[in-house]
Amino acid sequence: MEHKEISKSVLKRLPGYLAYLKSLPEDASPYISATALANALGMGEVQVRKDLAMVCDGGRPKVGYPRELLIEDISQFLGYDNTTDAVLVGAGKLGQALMGYKGFDDYGLNILAAFDAAPAMEQTEEGKRVYPMEKLESFCRKNNVLMAIITVPAEVAQSVCDRLIQCGIEAIWNFAPTHLDVPEKILVQNENMATSLAVLSMHLQAKIKEKKG
């Protein structure tokens, strides 16, 4: 189906639907309703129905959506079926963990190689190469890489970021706990651990107060 303008909030919920749909057993019913999905994920059914309507038009009253079609349409919408090449900068523990994560295949992400100021090894366990920073620009240009993952310490994140932009990178997944200044046309997506921790921490504080009071 043709893509409608979609809001960020909807976009962020789609991967959750997709993961659930994919987790269903082969022999499950070939149809699934928005209601069923909503119940399974503990969400409002109207919200789910509206979200699905944005990306798939195979819904039939009384029946629901064909499961396979839904998976296909969400995947396609999210761009999971044409892989995106990315480079990773900062081959520390987190960087290596991300490089070794097999699941990114499912999301259409392919980490080509890593770069590090002082590479401790030539390649990771998974056989991905780790290059010194000097090679960054030529590699990105040669492979026409548009996405980068930043897993360096906060102090050097901005300079790495600047350099990546000079290499033609247009989307940055930032794991460094710091704000990155970029030109308007470049997208930075912060994987913000501090944010998640804040939410958890708040919850526990309230719980503890509750118990004491």
Added chain:
Amino acid sequence: MEHKEISKSVLKRLPGYLAYLKSLPEDASPYISATALANALGMGEVQVRKDLAMVCDGGRPKVGYPRELLIEDISQFLGYDNTTDAVLVGAGKLGQALMGYKGFDDYGLNILAAFDAAPAMEQTEEGKRVYPMEKLESFCRKNNVLMAIITVPAEVAQSVCDRLIQCGIEAIWNFAPTHLDVPEKILVQNENMATSLAVLSMHLQAKIKEKKG
């Protein structure tokens, strides 16, 4: 100051302010205005001002906020100054990366130990112990642990989650790419890589289309 009711959206922005304030050099001005903060982080100044007003009342017209007080108040508000003990389940690559991350100290998070169905080692490089799953319950009870980090594969995440709840855990930081079903009183915070990737992927798709078209 006394805590007002705070919305989740505000809560999620606070760690960003705090990180920036802490990154300022010692010899920077002891005062900072909401305007200055907003500019530095590329945000709306009214939003920042309102956010700060929620957690700190040391703001003075024309001057701004005392930097140290602001840091103190945000830290306290987020509960970063009284540490929370946590256990981690799933000592794979990601689990080990998180266990080795020194930065959690700053957020008041202390990972006591890890648990794994088949521990590959007795302790991690950082000297944190890795126990077999059998020890989970007694450990949590003995140490009165309320927070857990899940870094196991999606397939076993729900069963691990159920077990953690039986151990008295009340807040779960979930890195497994799957929905967790929990009782109402338990908080699950999903660290959703798929969501971030969806946003990045969307952006790149639009960029590419733009270039072609």
Added chain:
DNA sequence: TAGATTGTTAATCGATTAACAATC
């Protein structure tokens, strides 16, 4: 005093939810 900045009150915007009509 003048001007920058705070804090507050009102207006706008967007997203969620509710109500309802259409349909298989």
Added chain:
DNA sequence: TAGATTGTTAATCGATTAACAATC
């Protein structure tokens, strides 16, 4: 047909932004 479910239109809610008064 009856009923579950879709899709749409309207109402509500919350968060952001704008306007303005207070203050150092």
